[in-house]
Amino acid sequence: MQLDTFQLIDRIVDLNLDAKTITVEAQVPATHSIFQGHFPGFPIMPGVLLTEAMAQSSGWLLLGLLKFERMPFLAIVKEAKMRGFVSPGQLLTIDAKLEHEGSGFAVTKAKGRVGKDLKCSAEITFGLTPFPDPALRVHMDAMANKIGFPLEGMTHG
Amino acid sequence: MSSTFEQIANIIAETCDIPRDTIKPESHAIDDLGIDSLDFLDIAFAIDKAFGIKMPLEKWTQEVNDGKATTEQYFVLKNLADRIDELVAAKNAGTGTGS
Numbered sequence: 001m002q003l004d005t006f007q008l009i010d011r012i013v014d015l016n017l018d019a020k021t022i023t024v025e026a027q028v029p030a031t032h033s034i035f036q037g038h039f040p041g042f043p044i045m046p047g048v049l050l051t052e053a054m055a056q057s058s059g060w061l062l063l064g065l066l067k068f069e070r071m072p073f074l075a076i077v078k079e080a081k082m083r084g085f086v087s088p089g090q091l092l093t094i095d096a097k098l099e100h101e102g103s104g105f106a107v108t109k110a111k112g113r114v115g116k117d118l119k120c121s122a123e124i125t126f127g128l129t130p131f132p133d134p135a136l137r138v139h140m141d142a143m144a145n146k147i148g149f150p151l152e153g154m155t156h157g
Numbered sequence: 158m159s160s161t162f163e164q165i166a167n168i169i170a171e172t173c174d175i176p177r178d179t180i181k182p183e184s185h186a187i188d189d190l191g192i193d194s195l196d197f198l199d200i201a202f203a204i205d206k207a208f209g210i211k212m213p214l215e216k217w218t219q220e221v222n223d224g225k226a227t228t229e230q231y232f233v234l235k236n237l238a239d240r241i242d243e244l245v246a247a248k249n250a251g252t253g254t255g256s
Contacts, residue, residue, distance in 0.1 A: 075198060100202055102202060102214070103211055104215045125198055127198070
């Protein structure tokens with residue numbers, strides 16, 4: 001988890017395009033300046049970052065389903081629930097599944113766990129648009145390689 | 158069973174917090190009800206789920222942008238209800254809904 005650059009997902013554990021599901025891991029850093037303020041004496045991951053982590057997990061799922069032909073952009077977050085504290089140094093495992101693919105949008109449901117404990121969940125809607133800049137596409141390819149996205153079998157445009 | 162318009166109107170009222178009695182068959186979703194594109198995503202999701210279809214919003218938008226259709230054809234609610242009925246009929250006939 002690279003908090004400074006908002007790259008919250010470390011590794012793709014499983015991507016199942018038939019079942020339209022993904023499982024990823026996100027290692028919460030043991031130390032970071034965020035925890036100095038959130039909160040002194042009781043450092044925990046901000047809920048907004050847990051929500052972002054669920055969104056990024058869903059985003060990788062959608063990129064796989066869309067064969068990297070479109071970029072999912074966060075549009076709506078519903079029913080975001082922070083069900084338990086996530087502490088520095090903990091390993092967050094996030095499962096996301098496609099709930100609905102509409103015309104130009106998609107809806108996912110995501111859940112984050114530490115061990116077996118459910119920590120967060122949300123229903124997330126994305127707008128699906130052509131990549132607005134080639135540099136973003138290049139960046140996403142590089143990130144995909146970095147986090148172990150199974151690119152083989154994907155049709156790159 | 159309620160009509161397609163009734164179902165759409167109820168979805169819009171719930172999704173956008175618009176009083177149900179202000180939503181008429183002649184209402185234009187954008188011009189009269191003030192529904193923006195983000196709210197319409199939410200409405201589209203609810204309609205897709207309720208009717209088991211995939212409304213071809215991108216195709217409709219393209220047609221409007223190209224001057225081949227007017228927004229009234231798709232976003233006046235009685236017309237939207239007709240489009241949805243067509244999509245449901247196409248689905249039931251196994252001809253798909255386009256994209």
